[in-house]
Amino acid sequence: MPVMTEPKIIAGNANKPLAQSIARRMSMHRGMSVNLVDARVERFNDQEIFVEVYENVRGEDMFIIQPTSNPANDNLMELLIMTDALKRSSADRITAVIPYFGYARQDRRSKARTPISAKLVANLLTEAGVDRVLTLDLHAAQIQGFFDVPVDNLYAAPVFALDILHNFRGQLGDVMVVSPDVGGVARARELAKRINAPLAIVDKRREKAGEVAGMTVIGEVSGKKCIIVDDICDTAGTLCKAAEVLLEAGATEVHAYITHGVLSGPAVERVTKSVMKSLVITDSINPTEAVLGAGNIRIVPTAPMFAQAILNTWSGTSVSSLFETDTLVPIYEGLYSQN
Numbered sequence: 001m002p003v004m005t006e007p008k009i010i011a012g013n014a015n016k017p018l019a020q021s022i023a024r025r026m027s028m029h030r031g032m033s034v035n036l037v038d039a040r041v042e043r044f045n046d047q048e049i050f051v052e053v054y055e056n057v058r059g060e061d062m063f064i065i066q067p068t069s070n071p072a073n074d075n076l077m078e079l080l081i082m083t084d085a086l087k088r089s090s091a092d093r094i095t096a097v098i099p100y101f102g103y104a105r106q107d108r109r110s111k112a113r114t115p116i117s118a119k120l121v122a123n124l125l126t127e128a129g130v131d132r133v134l135t136l137d138l139h140a141a142q143i144q145g146f147f148d149v150p151v152d153n154l155y156a157a158p159v160f161a162l163d164i165l166h167n168f169r170g171q172l173g174d175v176m177v178v179s180p181d182v183g184g185v186a187r188a189r190e191l192a193k194r195i196n197a198p199l200a201i202v203d204k205r206r207e208k209a210g211e212v213a214g215m216t217v218i219g220e221v222s223g224k225k226c227i228i229v230d231d232i233c234d235t236a237g238t239l240c241k242a243a244e245v246l247l248e249a250g251a252t253e254v255h256a257y258i259t260h261g262v263l264s265g266p267a268v269e270r271v272t273k274s275v276m277k278s279l280v281i282t283d284s285i286n287p288t289e290a291v292l293g294a295g296n297i298r299i300v301p302t303a304p305m306f307a308q309a310i311l312n313t314w315s316g317t318s319v320s321s322l323f324e325t326d327t328l329v330p331i332y333e334g335l336y337s338q339n
Contacts, residue, residue: 007314010037012066012078015286018099018303019065025307033322037062041078049077051085058090061311063134068102068121069285070264076102076121080128087129095132095313096125099284099302100260105137105232107146122146134309134319136284136302137231137259154309156185156259156282156302158238158325159332161194163280163300164227164257166336174252175226176200177213180242188229191257194325200226202242215245222250233258233281236267240274243293253277260284261291261299268294304331 007026007074011019017165019036026034038054064080064086079096086094106117118140125133126148138144144151168175175197179188192199202218226246233239233256243254261281263271266289271279279297281287291297305322308331312319316330321327329336 005059007034007063007310008037008055008057008060009034009063009065009310010039010082010086012041012064012075012082014067014069014075015065015099015283016077017286018067018283018306021283021301021303022065022097022307022310025303026311029307030210039082041082045073049074049081051078051081053085053089054331055101056089057086059092060097060267061093061314062086062091063095063097063313065099065306067098067099067100067285069100069260069262072102074123074133080124083125083128083130093131094129095134096130096311097306098133098135099109099282099306099311100262101135101138101143103249104143107140118143119146132313134306134313136282136306152309152313152319152321154305155190155193155323156257158323158328159282159300159302159305160191160229160280162328162332162336163196164191168225171225172197174223174225176219176221176226176251178202178219178221178226178228178242178246180204180228180230180239184230187231191227191229197227202228202245204238215242217245217249221246224251225253225255226251228254228256229258230256231259232262233260233267234262235265236263236274238272239279240270240276243274243276247275256280261287261297263288263291268297271297301335304328304335 004303009023017335023034023036040052042050064082103117103121104116137153137156138153177192177197178200179185189199200221203216246254256279258281272294282302283299309319
């Protein structure tokens with residue numbers, strides 16, 4: 001059955017540059033101009049959020065681009081209110097494109113009398129009228145099961161693999177992928193398989209919550225260019241300490257590939273002054289001026305992947321095909337050369 005409508009994109013204030021980049025990439029794929037839906041997402045004097053959509057969206061396939069990053073509560077409320085506005089305007093289907101899913105770290109009860117906030121957020125989105133969720137590198141994959149609507153969880157690993165194959169060309173025999181903790185081994189192993197590199201682990205020992213008492217490297221990293229892989233970098237304390245431990249263990253260089261550069265508080269200063277040669281993050285979170293000005297922080301784009309995922313969702317074709325590095329090669333053509 002032919003698709004009669006065109007996909008329409010609307011954006012909140014959390015990451016307008018990414019939304020605009022996705023629209024440009026979709027224009028390239030479609031061979032026709034794709035623009036953000038004309039709307040205003042503003043605040044009254046008391047900071048109450050107000051949304052008004054200026055275009056007709058009746059019967060349309062709508063995609064809301066809105067990571068729930070800092071300020072997480074404001075951006076989440078924007079997403080909920082935009083969803084409600086579209087639902088009440090008779091949009092046919094509403095897909096929440098959430099490049100960074102806030103509250104994902106609260107995916108279980110770690111102690112007595114604590115919430116499972118990720119489940120609460122899933123309930124809020126579903127009740128607001130979201131029909132589908134498209135996100136990137138959920139902190140915990142089981143969060144997909146918190147929703148009663150379909151969830152497509154994209155992965156940064158295929159893009160990181162392209163970046164590593166491009167920037168470490170001729171040096172791949174010296175590269176070793178490192179998980180910064182035991183819990184992240186699966187993520188690190190996945191990237192290691194994509195670039196055919198060995199794997200090491202930095203094991204953290206904590207004497208009390210929030211304080212790392214010691215770190216031990218599991219694996220032989222001597223003479224290796226180590227690449228630390230993780231999904232979130234918040235204050236960067238543990239990441240910078242892990243880089244120091246790896247160099248002490250004989251690594252020649254330390255780089256880090258992190259999907260979501262939360263980089264709060266002293267994080268940017270720590271990374272800038274650290275022994276890490278580079279920190280590579282995606283644009284899932286709108287970078288601050290401090291991040292953009294840091295000499296050893298580099299940003300890789302996710303717009304090509306999200307644009308294709310949106311088009312695949314709209315046309316009813318496979319989104320899981322984007323899990324493969326080979327599928328992304330033509331999509332990222334011009335950004336990475338593997339020759």
